[in-house]
Amino acid sequence: EAGVTQFPSHSVIEKGQTVTLRCDPISGHDNLYWYRRVMGKEIKFLLHFVKESKQDESGMPNNRFLAERTGGTYSTLKVQPAELEDSGVYFCASSQDRGRESYEQYFGPGTRLTVT
Amino acid sequence: LAKTTQPISMDSYEGQEVNITCSHNNIATNDYITWYQQFPSQGPRFIIQGYKTKVTNEVASLFIPADRKSSTLSLPRVSLSDTAVYYCLVGATHNAGNMLTFGGGTRLMVKP
Numbered sequence: 001e002a003g004v005t006q007f008p009s010h011s012v013i014e015k016g017q018t019v020t021l022r023c024d025p026i027s028g029h030d031n032l033y034w035y036r037r038v039m040g041k042e043i044k045f046l047l048h049f050v051k052e053s054k055q056d057e058s059g060m061p062n063n064r065f066l067a068e069r070t071g072g073t074y075s076t077l078k079v080q081p082a083e084l085e086d087s088g089v090y091f092c093a094s095s096q097d098r099g100r101e102s103y104e105q106y107f108g109p110g111t112r113l114t115v116t
Numbered sequence: 117l118a119k120t121t122q123p124i125s126m127d128s129y130e131g132q133e134v135n136i137t138c139s140h141n142n143i144a145t146n147d148y149i150t151w152y153q154q155f156p157s158q159g160p161r162f163i164i165q166g167y168k169t170k171v172t173n174e175v176a177s178l179f180i181p182a183d184r185k186s187s188t189l190s191l192p193r194v195s196l197s198d199t200a201v202y203y204c205l206v207g208a209t210h211n212a213g214n215m216l217t218f219g220g221g222t223r224l225m226v227k228p
Contacts, residue, residue, distance in 0.1 A: 004159070033215065043160070043218040056215060091159045093216075103150040103207055103216060107159025 002026070004108035006092050012114045018080040021111045025074070025094030032075050033095075033105060034067060035059075038088035049075060050097075082115045089113070120204045125223040134191040136222050138204030141185045148207035149180060149187045153200045154221070160203060164189070191224075199226045 005024045013019050025032045034046040046065070047057040051072035060067070064083070069075040079086055089112050093105040121139040128134045140149070148167050152160040164171055166178040166187070177190040191198060201221040 035216070035218075042220060043216075045215040045217065048215055059215070093159065103148060103165055103205065104162045105216060107161065109157065110159055 004092055004094050004106050006090075006108040006111050008111060009109065010112045010114070012116065013082055014116055015084055016081045018078065019082055019113060021077045021079075021090055021092075021113070023075045023077070023092030023108060025092070026106055028096070029094035029106070030072070030097050031095040031105075032069060033093040034075070034077055035091040035093065036088050037091070038085065041088075043091065046077075079113070082113075084115050087113055087115045120206055120219045122202075122204050122219065122222045124220065125225065127225045127227060128194055129227050130195055131193050134194050134198070134224060134226075136189045136191075136202055136204075136224070137186060138189070139186045140204070140206045143184050143206050146207070149178065149184075150205045150207065150216070151176070151178065151189045152203045152205065152216075152218075154203065155200045160218070163202075194224075194226045196226050196228060198224065200224060 004026055007022045011019050030051050032049040035043050036046055037043045045059040047060055047067055048055045049069045052069050064079055066078045089110040091107050091110045093107045095105045148165055150165040151163045153163050154160040164173055164176050164178045166180050168180050171178045179188045201223050203218050203221040205216055
């Protein structure tokens with residue numbers, strides 16, 4: 001079974017440019033999460049999809065970040081315009097719907113974003 | 117959210133048993149305790165989850181005392197490939213999702 005995949009693995013862009021990150025969850029997983037780790041900090045939650053619906057986007061830092069999951073399959077995270085402080089590793093994770101007691105999420109390898 | 121405290125780093129040798137203890141004094145009644153492992157350039161990987169007493173799987177054991185204010189992840193007979201960062205997480209139950217709240221983790225170095 002294929003795991004969670006993310007594309008690209010690494011992106012280098014200039015401040016002010018736009019970048020779109022993609023995540024393909026494990027097939028059949030309704031839950032999809034985005035997290036990120038900025039330099040020297042801890043991994044932080046960004047948002048959570050259940051199928052195509054945004055269930056929780058309390059971790060999104062500002063309106064320069066836009067996440068979508070059209071059709072409830074893959075998801076994209078767009079940063080527009082990118083700022084220097086957006087540099088970091090963006091992780092995507094997916095999980096099956098096992099209720100509130102399960103915290104088993106499957107993470108992708110991450111996309112390393114560098115804004116110069 | 118229940119805050120977790122764990123050692124920043126630990127060293128061990130191949131073949132030894134490693135125990136990593138995590139404190140979570142403010143754990144809530146409905147919170148679960150989950151441990152993740154992360155290798156460099158990879159995403160975190162689920163190891164084990166528990167609510168109370170002891171849980172064991174093919175990878176590790178998780179010991180949780182009755183007061184649930186701490187937990188200990190036990191890795192039997194570690195190998196060099198167990199060198200990684202280990203995160204203790206207390207279930208941050210939210211209105212509709214099981215978002216994970218990561219702390220700083222424990223960097224385990226296994227030496228030959």
